[in-house]
Amino acid sequence: KAGVTQTPRYLIKTRGQQVTLSCSPISGHRSVSWYQQTPGQGLQFLFEYFSETQRNKGNFPGRFSGRQFSNSRSEMNVSTLELGDSALYLCASSLARDRGEKLFFGSGTQLSVL
């Protein structure tokens, strides 16, 4: 069974540009969550999508957005990039069926903003 797949693995952008990251969850998983990981802040929750609907949102500006497709694949978009957006962006999927459902993480996309 394939794990969570994130593309691209590395990305270099300049300030003001926009970027789209992609996440393919484990087959059968309907929930996809996105996290930002930085050395200073650790993992911070961005948002969660379930059955194509955003059902949870973290405390990030509106420049960060996402969507989920009917096949559960998800994309995350960051517009008007800032230097502080440099981070590892992790995607996690789960069945979201029972209380103790664990999250399965992808290896992430390392974004560098110059």
Added chain:
Amino acid sequence: GQNIDQPTEMTATEGAIVQINCTYQTSGFNGLFWYQQHAGEAPTFLSYNVLDGLEEKGRFSSFLSRSKGYSYLLLKELQMKDSASYLCAVRDGSGNTGKLIFGQGTTLQVKP
């Protein structure tokens, strides 16, 4: 507010036992997770506690006290491959949400 605290760094010797503590203050509680993350890799699930007590899984055990807002991860018979970051996370919302609140992580270095 939401707050999860764990030590930043720990060092231990191969073959020894190490305990990584985690304290939390969250608006809700629907379970506590421990994840392991090697440098440059994805976090991988280690344990889940929702009721008070000890959960044992091989060399790894995790304990929870909800009244104290406290958990620990116990690693026995340490191996060099256990050198990694250990992340404590709380699910404060509904039981199956993908939203977890993470601590900063504890970097464990295992020395020969």
